[in-house]
Amino acid sequence: MTAPATTSSVTDDDAEAPARTAVDDPFDKDVLPTPPGATGALLRSLLAPMRARVALTSLLLLLQQAAVQAGPLLVAYAIDRAVPAFRADDHGPLVAVGVGYLLCALVSGGLQYAFLITSARVNQDALLDLRGRIFRHAQALSLDFHERYTSGRLISRSTTDVESLRELLSEGLQELVTVILSFLYISAMLLWLDLGLGAVAVASFVPLYLLVRIYQRRAGQVFRARSTAIAAVIVKFVETMNGIRPVRAFRREAVNDADFGVLNRRHERINGDALLEMARYVTGSRLVANTAVAVIVLWGATRVADGSLALGVLAAAVLYLRRLYDPIDRLAMFLNSYQSAAASLEKIAGLLAQTPSVPEPSAPRELPARESELPGREVVFDGVSFGYRTGGEILPRFDLTLPAGQTVAVVGSTGAGKSTLAKLLARFYDPSGGRVLLDGVDLRELAVPELRRGVVMVTQEAFLFSGTVAENIAIGRPDASREEIERAAKAIGAHEFISALPDGYDTDVRKRGGRISAGQRQLVAFARALLADPAVLILDEATSSLDVPGERAVQAAMATVLKGRTAVVIAHRLSTVEIADRVLVMEHGRIVEDGSPAALIAGTGRFAELHRAWRDSLA
């Protein structure tokens, strides 16, 4: 919503859109194929490096629960043994009870502390690992993926989805382990105290288990419906806020209120359903638990009355029972966080399972040393063809050689394949067939730093990163000095407006007064490219938001900058052609005309016609 942050991704190849309209496209529904077992494998691979610490965590919890659960046992011992012994003036047992209880308290507190810290470390390391993996993987995935996945989804993968896993790891898992451990301990204790009473307690697990299963199934459905409902609310919300100008201008407020109201009410209803499911589960499980307590007390008390059970044992059993059923509510909470985390993890696993269609080479080669002083390099498209993976050939097989130092203008109507040609040269895409060679080396064999010393592409989409203007230009070459940055800005005609900003080059582009117009953003993008100083420079509609003088200034700068450099310039407007040594006219993915501007203008082909139309439009 901040004006400078918005990207204007105007102008792309029109032809791309219809190619991706396969009806069951998983991208449209946000369900990327997740290989079977990938979710579990992801979780395992996150925890595997910390196997020792996970084991330690479990051990700490095991011991801690043992210490906690010793309490009622000591109560039973105190009542049945220590009290009679005390009456017989034997203070030993009672002292033992006191010391034992104190020890249990201290040990369980200490273990709790150790456990929380160890498990926090395990969780945070796993999250750090997962965040890094998502980030690096998203960065490594090629542009065709990004064009289809939408930025919103990728952002929610790395934020809300990681967050739900964080909740599971930091609270849920501990809950689960605690619940299971205390179930095991307490059942064992009860059985040990008295087989019969223990058996009744264990028998009560059967209806509880059934309740949990029913809840899991029903709540699962409600949760899925709820996450869909809230997603719809979020999409509507974000769309409105990001498009606030057209919303205002076209008086959509009332209509939006109504639409949003519908989505919001649906979420309200499902949310209420989810809370009611929880209410049912809690009521049911409490009923079972309290019934079990009553039955055990009845039976136990009867047996104490007829002398077949010690009073202390009954007391301990009752104390244990209360503890036994306490964590039932927490089990439901664990199920909640588990279900949402499982859904998130599945989506993340689906993302991580995507393979980059433009992989980095395993054995990179280096570009040969330049033969001349000049910065340019030769580009060869060798039998190249290109089609999207979804089908449809965009560029039929072609050969093309761009000698070092040549400036080539590519023209043609929308959807002719100009941008695709540029993206192949920049290795945003790999060709479906053939090779793209830079000084004889296949682009696929170049490591990224080497590739980007070779080829840099400036698109018309001039995104600014948060930070200062100088930092944004320095993306072209991070080690550039301030002087070099200013020189690049001056060369492109951006120095004047940058100096006029409140803090000049140090103006934060997201802060007060950092308002930068679309045209000015493009100038910054150019300065960035100049600073990068590549052998081959590609300009894809890089001047669409500039006015004529701005474009002229850029071209004047380019005339000197491009000297000796290989350059490919794509523009709807033919003014660019004036600085070109050579013009390629593309149509339906084919190069239909190829020659010097003068020769083509003099001829009778498409370019001559385009050029006439353009001349006329200048009037």
Added chain:
Amino acid sequence: MPRTPETASRDRSAVRSLLRLWPYVRPVRTRLFTAAFVAVLASCTGLVIPLVLKWMVDGPVADRDTTGVWLGALCLLLLGFAEALLFGLRRWLVARPLSHVEAEMRTDLYARLQRLPVAFHDRWASGQLLSRATADLGLLRMFLAFPLTFLLVNSVTILLGVVIMLLQDWRLGLVILGPAVPVVVMCVYFENRYAVVARRAQDQAGDLTTVVEESVLGIRIIKGFGRHRSQARAFRELSSTLRGTELRKARLLATIWAVIVTLPEVAIGAALVLGSVRVADGELSAGTLVAFLSTALALRWPVDSIGFLLAMSQEAATATERYFEVMDEPPEEPDGDRGGRAPVVDGGLRFDGVTFRYPDASPDSPPTLDGVDLHIRPGESMALVGATGSGKTTLTALVPRLHEVTAGRITLDGEDITALSREELRSRVAVAFEEPTLFSASVGENVLMGAADGAGAVELERALDVAQADFAHALPQGVETQVGEQGLSLSGGQRQRLALARAVVGRPRFLVLDDPLSALDVHTEAAVEAALRQVLADTTALIVAHRPSTVLLADRVALLSDGRVTAVGTHHELLRSNAEYAHLMSGEPSVSRFESPLRTTYGSTHGTTFETRSGEQEADRR
């Protein structure tokens, strides 16, 4: 993502913040209070159970009275049922009302946000607004459902439990109460430190989100310059910092927990030993000891939970603050309050000494627009030309009042736009923005948004025709195809044409187009221009133009320079007479624009009233 604009550090009392929720809670107060009452009842029932146990142990069990045992067990069973049903009833009572409160608050937030000035949206990242509408409101619902009720319930339970224990045996009761003071002190101390660290963790998570967001939005640049490794490094540094803060948070939490777990347990141990001695001495019945210990254990959860209930309340208070930060923003000024009557009788679109400075710009900076005078006659189309960054887009935003003029006024057919309701104003003026935004709806719906209700296929066809957007019929489901974030992604050129169709579909009296053809190739542009000329023949239009081809759509051209309109005339007139214009259109460096200050070059040659005068002269000639 820019950080949330810093808020005045008001009185940050958590209670005062939370009290602001009352208007939303009020409609459901009956249910909420009933639920709290039911919860107290349920907790009390839980506390009675140990007393029944005591009665059984000391009475029927000791007396070997089987009937008594059965009676006791029956009591237990009934109490157990009551407890379970009461807890269920509490949840049932609040489930729907609380979802309703959350939804109401979200609806209000959304409605308010839609009506806040555009300048507000320029300042705030959408992510910050979204997190208020989702995460923060969820927190508030949780707060109303849980901590609010249970702080009350647990206090009552603890109080009652303590009374029961004191009544049963005041000495043991005092022993149990012993650690209360140190626990409370420790809790308060750590809660405060925890709140600080938790806030820091939130901020760092926000920074991390910023890097993620930018790395996705700027992926072409990162890939284009091969910067993904340095980007990943920056990400790694930030996420490591976050990990450090989270671990500090965990240490604080672990300390609180350890204290809360240990001290009461020690007290219970002491009570056990002391109680056993007294039972041995015959001063206390075994049943009382059992009941006492089960009461103490029954109080464990209420005591333990107070720590996290308070933490949740703290978070809810922050969430409330964040919510009202937005709700307290003043909305757009109400309509028609500046009812400057219009003595001007002429029609068309007139700018009269319009001055504009962005509200967030520093007051001593020069205004973006500084006294713009311009008159567009009825039915006339005027191109607006100016250097990059001269304020053209800003000027167009003033007409539909997306921003409010700082000084001067704009009139439509003689009526001051501030005297019209925004609804009325925006129904008269249609706009196509430089950045063509489509909403998640079908192509047809997106276009027809610009038309009055009841417009149908005929209008749609005509608009698509004007904008040369026939491609819409070739889409998978034709004009029914879903577009926008959740639909088919169209190219920039396609979106631009649909946005243009949306602007012309309602046959508006006034049309404002911001560089509407920038993404089109020469052929398409020519076709659109030909069709657009028909529309413009009887529409009053202001068209931002960068290129001669677009300028030629208009009858006349206004040159915007240094915040003012410095020349008005036909394209050819200005080409001949105005050096700056000729430079902008041809790019020939006829004037060394980049070396001499603009004002001295042009400001003196053209008076500020020149354009209105020439406009009126031409009107006279008609």
